[in-house]
Amino acid sequence: MVQSSILGFPRIGGQRELKKVTESYWQGKVGVNDLLSKGKELRSHNWKLQKEAGVDVIPSNDFSYYDQVLDLSLLFNVIPDRYTKFELAPIDVLFAMGRGLQRKATDSTPAVDVTALEMVKWFDSNYHYVRPTFSHSTEFKLNTEAGLKPVDEYLEAKALGIETRPVIVGPISYLYLGKADKDSLDLDPISLLDKILPVYKQLLAKLKEAGAKEVQIDEPILVLDLPKEIQAKYADAYKALAGSDVPEIVLATYFGDVRPNLSAIKGLPVSGFHFDFARVPEQLDEVVAALGDKQTLSVGIVDGRNIWKTDYSKASAFVAKAIEKVGKDRVVVSTSSSLLHTPVDLQNEKKLDATIKDWFSFATQKLDEVVVLAKNASGEDVSKELAANAQSIKSRQESSITTNPKVQERLATVNESLSTRKVPFAERLPSQQTKYNLPLFPTTTIGSFPQTKDIRINRNKYTKGELTAEQYEEFINKEIETVVRFQEEIGLDVLVHGEPERNDMVQYFGEQLEGYAFTTNGWVQSYGSRYVRPPIVVGDVSRPKAMTVKESVYAQSITDKPMKGMLTGPVTCLRWSFPRDDVSQKVQALQLGLALRDEVQDLEKAGITVIQVDEPAIREGLPLRSGKERSDYLNWAAQSFRVATSGVENDTQIHSHFCYSDLDPNHIKALDADVVSIEFSKKDDANYIQEFSNYPNHIGLGLFDIHSPRIPSKEEFISRIEEILKVYPANKFWVNPDCGLKTRGWEETKASLTNMVDAAKHFRGKY
Numbered sequence: 001m002v003q004s005s006i007l008g009f010p011r012i013g014g015q016r017e018l019k020k021v022t023e024s025y026w027q028g029k030v031g032v033n034d035l036l037s038k039g040k041e042l043r044s045h046n047w048k049l050q051k052e053a054g055v056d057v058i059p060s061n062d063f064s065y066y067d068q069v070l071d072l073s074l075l076f077n078v079i080p081d082r083y084t085k086f087e088l089a090p091i092d093v094l095f096a097m098g099r100g101l102q103r104k105a106t107d108s109t110p111a112v113d114v115t116a117l118e119m120v121k122w123f124d125s126n127y128h129y130v131r132p133t134f135s136h137s138t139e140f141k142l143n144t145e146a147g148l149k150p151v152d153e154y155l156e157a158k159a160l161g162i163e164t165r166p167v168i169v170g171p172i173s174y175l176y177l178g179k180a181d182k183d184s185l186d187l188d189p190i191s192l193l194d195k196i197l198p199v200y201k202q203l204l205a206k207l208k209e210a211g212a213k214e215v216q217i218d219e220p221i222l223v224l225d226l227p228k229e230i231q232a233k234y235a236d237a238y239k240a241l242a243g244s245d246v247p248e249i250v251l252a253t254y255f256g257d258v259r260p261n262l263s264a265i266k267g268l269p270v271s272g273f274h275f276d277f278a279r280v281p282e283q284l285d286e287v288v289a290a291l292g293d294k295q296t297l298s299v300g301i302v303d304g305r306n307i308w309k310t311d312y313s314k315a316s317a318f319v320a321k322a323i324e325k326v327g328k329d330r331v332v333v334s335t336s337s338s339l340l341h342t343p344v345d346l347q348n349e350k351k352l353d354a355t356i357k358d359w360f361s362f363a364t365q366k367l368d369e370v371v372v373l374a375k376n377a378s379g380e381d382v383s384k385e386l387a388a389n390a391q392s393i394k395s396r397q398e399s400s401i402t403t404n405p406k407v408q409e410r411l412a413t414v415n416e417s418l419s420t421r422k423v424p425f426a427e428r429l430p431s432q433q434t435k436y437n438l439p440l441f442p443t444t445t446i447g448s449f450p451q452t453k454d455i456r457i458n459r460n461k462y463t464k465g466e467l468t469a470e471q472y473e474e475f476i477n478k479e480i481e482t483v484v485r486f487q488e489e490i491g492l493d494v495l496v497h498g499e500p501e502r503n504d505m506v507q508y509f510g511e512q513l514e515g516y517a518f519t520t521n522g523w524v525q526s527y528g529s530r531y532v533r534p535p536i537v538v539g540d541v542s543r544p545k546a547m548t549v550k551e552s553v554y555a556q557s558i559t560d561k562p563m564k565g566m567l568t569g570p571v572t573c574l575r576w577s578f579p580r581d582d583v584s585q586k587v588q589a590l591q592l593g594l595a596l597r598d599e600v601q602d603l604e605k606a607g608i609t610v611i612q613v614d615e616p617a618i619r620e621g622l623p624l625r626s627g628k629e630r631s632d633y634l635n636w637a638a639q640s641f642r643v644a645t646s647g648v649e650n651d652t653q654i655h656s657h658f659c660y661s662d663l664d665p666n667h668i669k670a671l672d673a674d675v676v677s678i679e680f681s682k683k684d685d686a687n688y689i690q691e692f693s694n695y696p697n698h699i700g701l702g703l704f705d706i707h708s709p710r711i712p713s714k715e716e717f718i719s720r721i722e723e724i725l726k727v728y729p730a731n732k733f734w735v736n737p738d739c740g741l742k743t744r745g746w747e748e749t750k751a752s753l754t755n756m757v758d759a760a761k762h763f764r765g766k767y
């Protein structure tokens with residue numbers, strides 16, 4: 001019998017239950033018991049769902065209140081000292097590491113003020129993990145203060161009558177994805193392997209004691225270009241872990257091609273491997289050749305990263321090929337990765353066009369997909385399911401919704417001159433300086449201001465038809481005015497309108513572009529309690545009419561300061577959508593570039609001549625391995641940005657913005673934006689800044705963390721700027737936060753920005 005499995009299920013709940021309860025907990029509206037019992041309820045719901053769908057191998061410990069990597073850090077006691085000195089409850093230590101904590105002293109508790117740990121993209125996905133941060137004083141041990149999460153959750157499922165396979169990130173990936181803390185910069189995390197292995201071993205032994213027969217250990221770094229030294233660690237590490245005192249180990253990789261690292265995993269004492277064949281089907285022959293004769297092969301063929309229905313006929317043929325090679329008993333049909341990256345349930349979509357909806361499959365539907373494929377491979381009769389599936393696949397292939405000849409004709413006109421500004425930066429700069437006459441250390445923000453409850457309520461009312469278009473516009477204009485007046489009051493130089501009309505920086509555009517479908521409830525976790533609702537590219541993309549001009553023009557009309565127009569760049573629109581799988585990403589990005597080019601030019605015509613085109617997702621789209629695919633990507637990514645932005649006059653100032661992860665300075669330079677803001681507050685890396693010192697275009701290095709409610713003082717800003725000035729010149733130095741402020745409250749926003757502007761003024765006095 002061929003078995004079915006999944007590598008993980010979304011934990012947020014079909015109605016974002018996890019977000020609601022976590023945020024209520026942070027606000028002190030509910031207690032820790034409410035939080036914990038909601039978590040339990042969600043886990044139980046998800047396990048039962050999988051059981052009822054007939055999934056054979058059901059994961060546990062895929063749940064998390066914030067991030068599964070952070071959970072491991074807490075469990076292994078990888079907790080920098082700065083988080084332990086306040087005697088916080090374990091769950092609060094977890095949240096403090098994840099998002100920072102600033103709390104006034106009370107009679108019984110001391111004041112707390114700690115920044116968050118660094119948050120980084122999980123491979124090429126839009127999920128973020130909290131980076132394990134090690135120092136010489138890190139003392140690995142099982143931190144049992146809050147129980148032992150993997151064991152407790154295993155037992156919790158068992159009590160419901162559900163046998164599960166606990167999942168944890170493996171030791172080499174865990175260390176490799178981490179970094180040294182500020183106080184221990186000479187420390188190479190991987191050197192800690194021998195110290196962490198016994199703790200992993202202890203944990204595995206406890207799982208075995210609890211009854212777990214098998215664990216899923218994720219080693220996703222095996223799809224990266226790994227240095228030989230790292231590859232070489234696998235053999236000994238897994239020899240140390242495996243044994244009769246621990247459960248069988250299934251080692252899982254995903255998101256890419258494992259072949260260049262096959263030597264690292266060949267012969268490991270594990271019971272089986274999981275590979276991502278949805279992404280890289282070509283690796284089948286070679287990975288099979290590397291298997292031992294008893295090792296199982298988990299065939300990740302149902303895409304955990306996208307929402308398209310699996311083509312049963314293709315997938316079955318693939319599974320059959322795998323079976324032919326290793327036999328039925330050793331094949332498990334699985335999702336390519338955890339389903340964390342897909343929305344919970346298509347059935348929650350009431351508004352999707354029925355034809356299009358029939359092309360999709362969300363996490364809950366993917367459960368049925370692995371089950372049907374496994375049954376089919378086992379010889380059970382699933383002919384009804386196969387026939388229905390064939391019908392949906394055909395309907396999509398033959399649909400006219402997906403093609404627009406006009407878009408395709410225009411795409412053919414894209415060339416070098418369409419993607420290059422009229423003159424180089426050095427010649428644009430003087431005309432921009434004359435036009436805007438900005439002081440040294442010009443201050444600006446990244447775009448969004450707090451998305452208050454009031455904004456959400458009014459947007460909701462408008463969506464439901466309870467507000468007319470005029471009423472809603474009036475409301476938005478009032479919000480814009482508040483934001484504009486505040487910025488004038490504290491003396492910011494280049495203003496923004498605050499983006500109150502936008503639910504999300506990608507969805508907002510997706511909803512206005514042709515070729516897109518969007519969901520009402522298709523939430524996916526991005527980080528912590530922040531979820532996004534990616535729109536879906538279903539066909540050729542075009543822009544029927546202006547998308548942002550009205551709000552920007554209104555904002556400009558009420559101030560004399562320059563008003564920055566705000567757009568989301570083509571690559572980010574694509575990366576934060578579910579892309580088509582029937583045409584290349586390059587084609588989709590260039591189509592978006594053309595649509596945005598029209599928007600940029602419409603803004604310019606309307607008098608908005610500072611225009612920011614955000615590209616925070618360029619980095620995450622970078623193919624995980626170096627080589628042709630990566631260099632091609634960099635070319636088309638930069639080109640689509642330039643297609644969008646190069647049609648403007650010399651004195652129009654193009655800004656761009658990057659956040660979330662280290663982007664190679666060369667990739668930023670390839671965009672030729674006049675001003676670039678880069679998230680920087682948690683980086684502390686002088687070498688990185690240095691890369692820009694000889695770059696003529698202007699840079700704003702993010703000066704404070706917008707993911708945290710904490711307020712940096714003016715002095716803190718000053719010393720931060722002083723640090724940067726040691727390696728970066730004052731004459732092209734912009735002053736701005738890390739990113740947009742939409743997730744923050746007004747109180748901290750006001751205080752932080754005021755301090756930031758005051759610090760800029762301090763330096764103007766000195767230069």
Ligand code: MET
Nearest residue numbers: 446447448614616740741
């Ligand atoms: C994730 S980048 C966000 C940029 C956007 N303009 C904002 O301020 O919200």
Ligand SMILES: [Zn+2]
Nearest residue numbers: 616659739740
């Ligand atoms: Zn950002």
